Amino acid sequence: MGKLIMTADDSASVRQMVAFTLKQNGYDVIESVDGRNALTKLAAQKVDMLITDLNMPNLDGIGLIKGVRSGSLNKFIPIIMLTTESQDALKSEAKAAGATGWIVKPFKPEQLIAVIRKVLAR
């Protein structure tokens, strides 16, 4: 019943806040600390959605999105990226790589949930 969402962010506080918000709204969450970490987990685990930061060490958000879209297990899942208002160019690059949508930091929990409901079938 609960949809499974993977989050990828190197910022522990954002990760914590996102996971808390998701769990409050009945979603199950897997957290990962950077792109490489997320991609490794996604190779073996089917999830319903990915929420990823763009700036991350090891493998950044764009690399992660490309990796997911060229994989098989999670190829078609919705991917939401967390951007900041100064990242317009990066946002377009991520969209071209296959991101579904975005949410601009800072955001409120209810904004995050609204975006998720926009792209994730209930």
Add this chain to the structure above:
Amino acid sequence: MVDQHIATYREEAGELLAELESSLLDLEESPDNSDLINRVFRVMHTIKGSGAMFGFDEIAAFTHEVETVFDLVRNGKMAVTKQLLDLTLKSRDHITALLSAGHGEVNRHEGDDIVAGLRQLVPQAETTMQKMDEPTAKVPPKVDSADAEQKTWRIRFRPNRELLLNGNNPVLLLNELRALGTCHVVAQFDNVPRLDTMVGEHCYLYWDIILTSSLGEEAIRDVFIFVEDDCEIKIELVDSSSLATDDQSYKKLGEILVERGDLLPVEVQKILNQQKRFGEMLVDQGVVTPEKVQSALIEQQHVKTVRQERAAPAPDAAASIRVPAERLDQLVNLVGEMVTVQAHLTQAANSLRDPTFINISEEVERLTNELRDTTLTIRMLPIGSTFSKFKRLVRDLSQELGKDIEMETFGADTELDKTVIEKMNDPLVHIIRNSIDHGIEMPEVRTAAGKPSIGKVQLGAEHFGDSVLITIRDDGAGLDRDAIRAKAVDNGLIAANAELSDSEIFAQIFTPGFSMAAKVTNVSGRGVGMDVVKRGIEGLRGSIAIDSLKGKGTTITLKIPLTLAIIESLLVKIGDSHFVLPLASVEECVELSRADVEAAHGRNLVKVRGNLTPYISLRELFDIGGSPPDIEQIVIVSVHGQSIGFVVDFVVGEHQTVIKPLGRFYQDVQGISGATIMGDGSVALILDLSVLAQTAELAEHNQL
């Protein structure tokens, strides 16, 4: 919880600042190391982004300046200088101060000086202003007042073929539009290629949407925010309530198609000269696809309706009148008689073969049908009024039991016959009580199981053919398949080694006296329960189904016919008697020859589409004299998801059955749910299929 997020942020920022310091010192040694530059940039970015999330606005604003400079360095537009490193180290200290200090205790000037210093370092050409506020997906604003301006929009949404590859789901977008107001959606297929050239992952469909909403164009654009860059989205205003027009009609079909760019004005003239129905002609000529015409017609209809509603005087006291329910019942009865008489008339007209007479009878038939439909809708009420009653029930019960339960409803405007709604009340109360008492766990149990502590009960109604589906879903503990099985074996209801499907096991809870509750609570557990529910629902000619997953929840679906007065049915004949079977349950009719019977060696089984299907001979069951024809007919019906056949002499055909209750003496007859009067005045009995199937099953058991 927010405090905990803030504490985590402080800790995280502290670590990042330590990392920053060492990176800056390393950078001093090797100023061209791009890894180090990237790391500095990332640290600044994270401190800024996360800081803004948790209310550290001053840190976010200050760090933004440093980040901007390092973005330039990263892109090779600036070099790493001693000056830059000094300023950045100072920034680090300033951020540390901001982080640990309360408001107002920090030396602002120091921050301003650093920012000014950083700005001086930036080459002139790069000092463009950064825009700060960018629209992010918004929580849709609530539609508040009814008198807000209602506008009708024509939207064409032509997605990029590769929309699905990016994880987008057009259905969700269409649903979002539907939530904005009154909405009609027409799918356009003309881009769908032949199967052999089709790429399964591509989206070839596009959609025409007509939407009436009090929200503006912006709200509609917001729906498409993630896809507007690579999809074609055309939004045009076609009607508005502020438009001073008394005209309740709307544009002609041709005008709409031309406006949409689907058709050239020249073509319109050419076609109009031929004088046929315009839409048909367009399609005949292959100028536009049928879907395009349909979409334009829907726009026409939609706007007309909206305008008519607007022109209609605001609903005041005179717009509705109260009528005693008995008078309505009487009206329905009279209409029922009328349907019967009309059937007789049609029969008579057809046998006389007089064209004038046939004409009149057809006209009467049309009027009667309209009268029947109108009359039946008068008794229809939205089920929503009952729903609100249940909200109260959920609230009271959950308080009593100390559980946190939220109730969600959907389809409250689904209409059902008034009598049906009344009779639904008790069964629904029972099911919802069960969900709350047995289904939803105590909050601490839920939290331990990793579920949200607030339990959810969903109650909804939706149309399904000529029935309404009522769903009661909870996200509670679910039914324990094994426990029910064990209990049923204990009670001697099923054999210990019986092989049963989940639904068959769940069905055990409908047995009289069956209760899973370990102790009797105020709310439930006395073992009088689901069997009463089942009887109530079957009394309405409905059916009940259970689906459950242990630990995840239970869904109970009730299928209820729209009305109790008149049903579509199949008329059959045995000997000289007519019988009626509700058409909704009928699956198909097949022949039963003598050879088939002999081949089955005395067992009442016949092979239909490869499946062995049991059958009952109604002639035997009702002890009707005479001999059957050489080839009999089997009507295959579905009872509780299982196929069973009823053998009859002839299948006459579809029949509009006006249901009459049986007289007092016959009311307890098993297997007959009512009667109807035929066109020629004779009586046909309405078969109660589920009871008949049960009787047959019992008889089979006793024989074995």
